[in-house]
Amino acid sequence: MNVRVTIVDYGIGNLWSVRSALRYLGHDSVVSTTPSEVAQADTLILPGVGSFRKAMLALRSSQLDEAILEAVTGKRRKILGICLGMQLLAMRGTEDGETAGLGLISTDVERFDSAAMGRLKVPHIGFNQVRSEDQSVLLKGIASSADFYFVHSYRLLADGLAGQHGICHYGQDFLAAYEHENIFATQFHPEKSQTNGLKLLKNFLDY
């Protein structure tokens, strides 16, 4: 089944590799900068790396923020947020001062807590293990402790959050994968995580 995926382009991040992964899995994708297109999409991917504040400003100024909300909360379309794209789904970011997020995941984004890090380096860069829960859609068919590629200094707080979680430990436990109803998100980059990541993307698209 060919799923047509709309990748939200707000001028930040490497869209090429997400498209290349989708192509590899046999799916078409369109990269869109247009709110009306995004609002009409069946399946959304929100990628991104970089600064939370810059990204939110870009989404707002192009009105892509409203378009995403319309598709996801209005039309119940599924969305996958990747890395910064995951963070943008949260309530609030704290990089470069406090910025409101899209509010689809009811938690905040904070920098790694330096007190817990010891000699660990930040950014957290590289492949690290993600522990998944049995009923996970995203991590189905993937080892219960599998390596995924991370590159980030901020992460989502998992305390008291509803939904399915994938947890990674780096100095402290943090939310590496999230899914609740039609909202999916990964702090790691599935498109950069070799076959584990390809499988995860396939799970998302097949759902």
Add this chain to the structure above:
Amino acid sequence: MENSHKPTLRWCSNCLSMSTRPRISFDKRGWCNACVWMEKKKTLDWASRQKELEQLLDKHRRSDGGFDCLVPVSGGKDGSYVAYNLKHKYGMNPLALTITPALALELGEQNLKAFVASGYNHITVNPAYEAMRVLNRVGLLEMGFPYYGWLISIQAGVVRMANKLGLGLIFYGEDGEVEYGGTTETDKNPIYDVQYMNKIYLEGGYEKVLKESGLPESDLFFFRFPDDEDLQRTPIDITHWSYFENWDPYRNYLVAKEHCGLKEAESSNAGTFTNFSQNDQALYALHAYFMFLKFGFGRATQDASIEVRRGAMDRQQALNLVRLYDGHYPHEYLDTYLEYYQISRAEFDEAIDKYANKDLFEKVEGYWKPRFIVT
């Protein structure tokens, strides 16, 4: 070949030296003599060899400003390394000498110039062009040795010049037999003589080729060793640097590029993956191709084996390179060769067919392809 007995082929279990290499032997582990020697070198008493070197140098060191020794150089890494060490580490006054090769390459000429400019006294010997050409041609057609004339002159011509200049010490670079697998006659004895030179480096064919060339004696001055009488009057110690110090071609390359202006080729050399050796003459590629046809291993095998022995790659990595590069037919120089030897393509191909080892190769679509797989 009448005897259809096919030799069992094997390759060194440490590097990729092939059992067809003349004078090679393998130990119980399957290591070739070059690898055994590499291992032995790690625990060798180099300090005492350095003393031997110092004694030898002192024996020949002069105080009148004259040259102490002769170092054959091409501008390449090895001769440059030896000259550099003699001058800068041991305070000798070496004279560097180059026998101009046939079909010299521009890069080689630049490198030689750069070497000389880096601070050496140097002479160039140009044996009669036509004489070397005829000898190279006889070498190609009668022995499958495309630059046999030049090979003679870098032995005989060098000794001849040392004799005429009254220099009693000649330093070659490495003893290829000891370093790359062959006889170990000289691994305990640094000084050798003209007879050994003839036997090993010219494979005993030297008199025969000179005779068959039909060249007059007057053309052969740089192709004949001095006679016994001359040699007795001015005895010459002929030696290899590799006896006295651990020979590492890669280190030589690093030193030569740092101190003697050595430059590499822009692309890989034909038939191998390196670009920093044998850049002086176009005939080397043909020489390497004939070696491949006769014995089944080419330049990439030799280079990769050196890389394995110095610890830069493992055997499997070397194998990948050999499969990719070895046995390259020197297309790029073909016209140059035909013009130089003054032979037709048919005659050239005939020489190739004559020397290709039929046990090892079969002709497929006009080219000799190995019947074996390097393992």
Add this chain to the structure above:
Amino acid sequence: MLKKRILFTLLYDNGQFMLSRNFRLQKVGNLAWLQKNYNFSQISFFIDELIVLDVTRGERKPAVFCETLKALTEGCFVPIAAGGGIRSVEQARRLLRSGADKVVVNTPIFSQPALLREMVQEFGQQCVVGSLDLKRTQGDKYEILIESGTRALNGVATEELQRLSDGEVGEWYLNSVDRDGTGQGYDLALLDQLPVDWSVPVILAGGAGNASHIAAGLADSRVDAVATAHLFNFVGDGLKQARSTLLSSGVELASWPTVDVLFGDTLPEQQQDIR
């Protein structure tokens, strides 16, 4: 646990991929050569990251480099860093739009510190890799070279590094000019040049010839990743062999199933050939 990484670095010069030995370049082959002899879409399953650097010695052609980068990274599901000659945010953005996840900068670290800050602001700290070329001078002292290794900074490396705020970029790529392309193994003494409280991930490069060199580099606690740019030594299945050698000797590397194990027969047909 965070795994250490093995990076493969490709050096690009005007349409050709190069081997560098002590920063002297040797042409090895073009994109077709690379795809044939590395079977790139397959071998990329055996590395953790790819770095592609435009080291063209003459005038660079950024548009052509970007096209090459796109072709190279198609079907390559690892992080990709690209760089070489970046002198503006716009140039960096072009690379990030052509398949790169990160950009690598060298000379501007010293010649345009403002650009470095601007890029970090624009793309985030994790997106910028600082590359430092170190060359041994006397004894255990090093100098830092810039402009493709042609110019040395005045100060000794330890002092220059002390002056750099290590938090400026996401990662540091430390390359030994002396070991570059030699296959003599990494120069671990490079790590001694870093201030002791260095807190950003370090990629060690320069000198790896085989799996045991890679293992020795990864074994140092100050190293987060190692890189090799040796196009010859790892040709064919060399990277795959090295990874499996390291994994079987107990080195903690990330692992993932092969394509067929994960997907069985459910993979679309056009992808079957890459298994």
